[in-house]
Amino acid sequence: MNSFGTLFKVQILGESHGACVGIVIDGCPAGLNLLQAHFVTDMERRKGGKQKGTTPRQEDDIPIFKSGLFNDITTGAPITMLFENNNTRSGDYEKQRAVPRPGHSDFTAHHKFGGFEDYRGGGHFSGRLTAALVGAGVIAKKLLKDIKVESHIVSIGGEADVEKGIQKAIDQKDSVGGIVECVVKGLPIGLGEHFFDSVESLISHAVFSIPAIRGIEFGTGFAAAAMFGVDHNDAIENASGKTTTNHAGGVVGGYTNGNDFVFRIAVKPTSSTPKNQTTWNWETNEKEVFSVKGRHDLCIALRVPVVLEAVTAIVLADLMLLEQKIPRILK
Numbered sequence: 001m002n003s004f005g006t007l008f009k010v011q012i013l014g015e016s017h018g019a020c021v022g023i024v025i026d027g028c029p030a031g032l033n034l035l036q037a038h039f040v041t042d043m044e045r046r047k048g049g050k051q052k053g054t055t056p057r058q059e060d061d062i063p064i065f066k067s068g069l070f071n072d073i074t075t076g077a078p079i080t081m082l083f084e085n086n087n088t089r090s091g092d093y094e095k096q097r098a099v100p101r102p103g104h105s106d107f108t109a110h111h112k113f114g115g116f117e118d119y120r121g122g123g124h125f126s127g128r129l130t131a132a133l134v135g136a137g138v139i140a141k142k143l144l145k146d147i148k149v150e151s152h153i154v155s156i157g158g159e160a161d162v163e164k165g166i167q168k169a170i171d172q173k174d175s176v177g178g179i180v181e182c183v184v185k186g187l188p189i190g191l192g193e194h195f196f197d198s199v200e201s202l203i204s205h206a207v208f209s210i211p212a213i214r215g216i217e218f219g220t221g222f223a224a225a226a227m228f229g230v231d232h233n234d235a236i237e238n239a240s241g242k243t244t245t246n247h248a249g250g251v252v253g254g255y256t257n258g259n260d261f262v263f264r265i266a267v268k269p270t271s272s273t274p275k276n277q278t279t280w281n282w283e284t285n286e287k288e289v290f291s292v293k294g295r296h297d298l299c300i301a302l303r304v305p306v307v308l309e310a311v312t313a314i315v316l317a318d319l320m321l322l323e324q325k326i327p328r329i330l331k
Helices: 036-046 106-112 120-125 127-144 162-172 199-207 221-226 300-322
Strands: 009-014 020-026 064-067 079-084 148-156 178-185 213-218 261-267 277-281 286-290
Touching: 009 127, 020 127, 036 127, 036 300, 079 127, 106 120, 120 127, 127 300, 148 162, 148 300, 178 300, 199 213, 199 261, 199 300, 213 221, 261 300
Parallel strands: none
Antiparallel strands: 009 020, 020 079, 064 079, 148 178, 178 261, 213 261, 277 286
């Protein structure tokens, strides 16, 4: 449900318009130095309003530590980290309570929780909770040390030129999606397990916790279906496992093989679009036309790279702890 991981285990909490969002991290080794300043870069990357096409909603996103740290150093106890919500406009959602937004969780959550769910801003289903994921990702990246996790935008709205893709959304007065790629360098050979706990399985599990993700592919991905085996197979060059090509994306048999770990995700167009849409009004029991009001991203994919890095780092930190490649006490 709201928790993930084995040794490096995270439990997410909060709602978009509640007092805060946050995360509890269990299993972080003792001895890791953590300051609020360590979180600034990644939290700023996730914020809206930093570039054209993102929501104007701004939050400080300064982590507040409630447990697990003493003198700015992790103690080995669970870390509770909160991010306050201070810039909310819940009235935007009061007016549309009876008309679930197409593409959002409004309809399914209403049925799942009998109408008791916090519907403001998407509540617990909101992309706002990715702030907590990014916070946990900062800690995971620090544990990974020399292993580099980096993501970048491949395309927006089908365009390799990001500005051109965003302009398409502006011209159409609609939202667009995008593709984001993640590359991890420096992984050891043998992380992961075959079948249910393969690296691809665990990464996919974590990736689909990010709202708006519609697909994932590793290495050559779906293009492999049109290739011959001799072309797709990566020739091994030496004892370190280095390969001439990397169609496998750094994973074979569910295990990392020492080459760059490469995968891409598809991000859908933001569901909240100013375009007129048809939905079902559960008070009048009739269909009606409406448009979504409020502050929203034209392209949520613009803010996804740092979130993708975060969930990837969380998975890899857990696997490194399981392989005892990260000590339980850092010195």
